[in-house]
Amino acid sequence: MQKAKKVGLGQNNAKSRLFYTLLVLLPSIQFLIFYVYVNFNTIILAFTKFTLGEADGFTFNNFKHWFTSKHVEGIAYNDSHLWGSVGVALKSYVISFCTGVPLGLFFSYYMFKKMPGAGAFRILLFTPSILSATPLAIIFVQLTESVIGNGGWLEFKFWSLDHQYFSMMFFCIFTSFGTSVLMYTNKMDSIAPEIIESAHLDGANGIKEFWYIVLPQAFSIVQVFLMTGFAGMFTNQYNAFTLFSWTPPDDVTTLGMLLWNGVRKANESQAALGPYAALGLLVTIVVVPLTFLLRWALDKFGWKEE
Amino acid sequence: MFNLKRKHDKFSPLTVIMLLVLLIWCVAFIYMMLWAFMQSIKIEYEFSYDKEHFPKFDEMTIANYKCVFMFADIDNWMGEAGSPNFAGLIVNTILYAVGGAFLNAAVTCLMAYLTAKYSYFYSKIIYGIVIVVMVVPVVGAQASEIQLLRWLHLYDTRFAFMVLKASFVGMYFLVFYAAFKSIPMTYSEAAMMDGASDWCIMVKICLPLVLNVFMTVFMITFIQYWNDYQLALLYMPHYPTLAYFIFKFKGASTGALEIPGYSEIHGTLDPRKIPVQLAATFTLIFPILLIFIAFHKRLMGNLSIGGIKG
Structure with missing residues (x-):
């Protein structure tokens, strides 16, 4: 059988090959240095022993620090920090997923049905996602402290020790609908009107239409958010640093926050960076197979579009 | 793409x-923003008595904004010399946001073009790399990144961020890739028959056809970098951007500021005071809101791996 002729620029042309090579060269070098080398160096750093700031052989201590209580170069690493932050990260992921996703889907369904004000709601819901988290956090904190809480409209103390985690999650969810609603509505809009009409002829009401037609069609987007959210669960800070600045309390410190803030504090000292490289590696080893497992489970048991 | 022209359905x-x-959410959000803006133009003295209501006309002032501009070199006020004035902040922000966004979009676009149009083996490798990097989450490489930047003498320079962001890996690669794939090969083939070089085909034929996609990706990335303060804080702490400044302003612990003529009437201004903090937030918000108002259709267009329809 005759092979199909290859389609593409630069077939058997030396000048084209040179052009291609020159253009891919710099981005490829950038990738090799800032992705491949950086990640490889993380592995090396995680196993490096430092003596007086100089690399001095191989060690497992950078991992061990996280399961005992240690001080390296004045920075404390301990198991209560680690397990506490893992717990906060898991809890935050579950809360944001269980509230944010259903609400986002319902909002998108309203817009998909082209109900009154759908366009304006869509723009307004998107607005917080284009604004910086810091100004929004300042405004939210001031409004809840000065006007809404503390005996203003409500007796509720938003930023007391007991309520600060709730307030942080409320802020995260309140400002999180932009991208998800945008993607859900775009996906829902591709549903053929005939399917909806035939469901109506069969007597489906709004809830049945949502559950049996709209949700399965939009599930691929839910799947994307579930996957990216899961993969990012241990790097997401849920605005803890934005809201609580340099010293966030333990009950709002996620693993992402612990890692980021730790690296920021430790960046003057090579020895102090080692345990954070080790923690990053440890988390990657745990998250990668779990992410693939989740993907497999969603493909096998999730809704199918057809 | 989301279409509003269709007739709306009946309520269920x-x-x-x-x-x-949705109404509760929208009213809450609009009230939150309006309240913040109104308090940002309120005299501190009035704010301390009435935090809830909007100011009367004679209680309005732009002095809070003046205070923000004067406190731009906030580290100097806090006893750490070396932070830039407001103009310096703007220069850093533009280099960071515009430079970073342009470099990121340009490198991604270029690599997507080469991968989509040249069917070499290396193109397949690049495509595979992008997919693998997107699927496999790598956590905690910052420690190593900082070490590398120090070694390259790029740490705490204006270029650190740009070098880091000149990367083709990410979702927008797939967006550009789909856009270039959708351009018929007949365009390039006709140009080749007329003697056009590879450079000419890329610059004069293919890139203009994806200019709309490029502008959208550039704008989305620009907004993302404009708002980001954490990378600046980590990789270039002595070159603060506007977002980084607002974050620092939030935690300012400095004393009061004398603005000539103002203090006689209203007392001294202090960055710790709430109306000044709220004014600081709007210096960051206003430019992005203006861009959003002007380009919201493009920004909210159908962003998909099948291309962007603005």
Whole structure:
């Protein structure tokens, strides 16, 4: 059988090959240095022993620090920090997923049905996602402290020790609908009107239409958010640093926050960076197979579009 | 793409509940922003007595904004010399946001073009790399990144961020890739028959056809970098951007500021005071809101791996 002729620029042309090579060269070098080398160096750093700031052989201590209580170069690493932050990260992921996703889907369904004000709601819901988290956090904190809480409209103390985690999650969810609603509505809009009409002829009401037609069609987007959210669960800070600045309390410190803030504090000292490289590696080893497992489970048991 | 022209459906119990929830959300958000803006133009003295209501006309002032501009070199006020004035902040922000966004979009676009149009083996490798990097989450490489930047003498320079962001890996690669794939090969083939070089085909034929996609990706990335303060804080702490400054301003612990003529009437200004902090937030918000108002259709267009329809 005759092979199909290859389609593409630069077939058997030396000048084209040179052009291609020159253009891919710099981005490829950038990738090799800032992705491949950086990640490889993380592995090396995680196993490096430092003596007086100089690399001095191989060690497992950078991992061990996280399961005992240690001080390296004045920075404390301990198991209560680690397990506490893992717990906060898991809890935050579950809360944001269980509230944010259903609400986002319902909002998108309203817009998909082209109900009154759908366009304006869509723009307004998107607005917080284009604004910086810091100004929004300042405004939210001031409004809840000065006007809404503390005996203003409500007796509720938003930023007391007991309520600060709730307030942080409320802020995260309140400002999180932009991208998800945008993607859900775009996906829902591709549903053929005939399917909806035939469901109506069969007597489906709004809830049945949502559950049996709209949700399965939009599930691929839910799947994307579930996957990216899961993969990012241990790097997401849920605005803890934005809201609580340099010293966030333990009950709002996620693993992402612990890692980021730790690296920021430790960046003057090579020895102090080692345990954070080790923690990053440890988390990657745990998250990668779990992410693939989740993907497999969603493909096998999730809704199918057809 | 989301289409509003279709006639809307009848209300059902579900859509009525959603309408109520959406109305509550929108009223809360609009009130939050309006309240913040109104307090940002309120005299501090008035604010301390009435935090809830909007100011009367004679209680309005732009002095809070003046205070923000004067406190731009906030580290100097806090006893750490070396932070830039407001103009310096703007220069850093533009280099960071415009430079970073342009470099990121340009490198991604270029690599997507080469991968989509040249069917070499290396193109397949690049495509595979992008997919693998997107699927496999790598956590905690910052420690190593900082070490590398120090070694390259790029740490705490204006270029650190740009070098880091000149990367083709990410979702927008797939967006550009799909856009270039959708351009018929006949265009390039006709140009080749007329003697056009590879450079000429890329610059004069293919890139203009994806200019719309490029502008959208550039704008989305620009907004993302404009708002980001954490990378600046980590990789270039002595070159603060506007977002980084607002974050520092939030935690300012410095004393009061004398603005000539103002203090005689209203007392001294202090960055710790709430109206000044709220004014600081709007210096960061206003430019992005203006861009959003002007380009919201493009920014909210159909962003998909099948391309962007603005």
